[in-house]
Amino acid sequence: MTEDISKVDQIIETYGLEQKGLIPVLLDIQTEYHYLPPEAIQHVSERMNIPMIQVYQVASFYKVFSLEPRGKHIITVCMGTACHVRGSTMLVDQISRVLHVEPGETTKDMQFTLEEVNCLGACALGPVMVIDGKYYGKMTVNKIEKTLSKYTETEVVANE
Numbered sequence: 001m002t003e004d005i006s007k008v009d010q011i012i013e014t015y016g017l018e019q020k021g022l023i024p025v026l027l028d029i030q031t032e033y034h035y036l037p038p039e040a041i042q043h044v045s046e047r048m049n050i051p052m053i054q055v056y057q058v059a060s061f062y063k064v065f066s067l068e069p070r071g072k073h074i075i076t077v078c079m080g081t082a083c084h085v086r087g088s089t090m091l092v093d094q095i096s097r098v099l100h101v102e103p104g105e106t107t108k109d110m111q112f113t114l115e116e117v118n119c120l121g122a123c124a125l126g127p128v129m130v131i132d133g134k135y136y137g138k139m140t141v142n143k144i145e146k147t148l149s150k151y152t153e154t155e156v157v158a159n160e
């Protein structure tokens with residue numbers, strides 16, 4: 001996929017061309033495109049005069065950055081022990097049914113990426129699901145469709 005990277009120059013200009021601006025620049029690019037497109041990385045490298053390998057090293061070191069295209073909304077379901085025993089696997093199954101996406105994948109319309117993690121640090125609220133940083137505790141299969149509907153204009157309906 002070739003991205004329109006016209007906003008990258010604007011982002012670079014916000015922070016200047018010095019190397020210390022690299023992480024803020026990458027963070028803004030990540031926010032804008034939901035990942036770091038290769039074209040954007042190359043452009044940052046050229047404009048800021050930082051070797052491409054160094055930009056990739058920073059991009060791969062921090063978990064906040066993704067080198068793969070991701071959805072507009074990130075759904076994270078906790079699969080840690082406390083959440084697992086309270087049914088987080090069923091939540092993932094229901095999300096997969098509703099959005100037609102498996103953990104680690106992004107929907108074809110690029111709206112949602114589904115991820116699993118081991119603990120979100122809110123075990124007492126398990127099972128926990130997080131969408132774009134908002135925590136949904138004591139989540140149930142029955143609440144999934146309604147919760148996802150808040151993030152999309154089109155109606156989400158599970159296949160029976």
Ligand code: FES
Binds near residue numbers: 084121126128
């Ligand atoms: S195990 Fe799910 S938040 Fe800790």
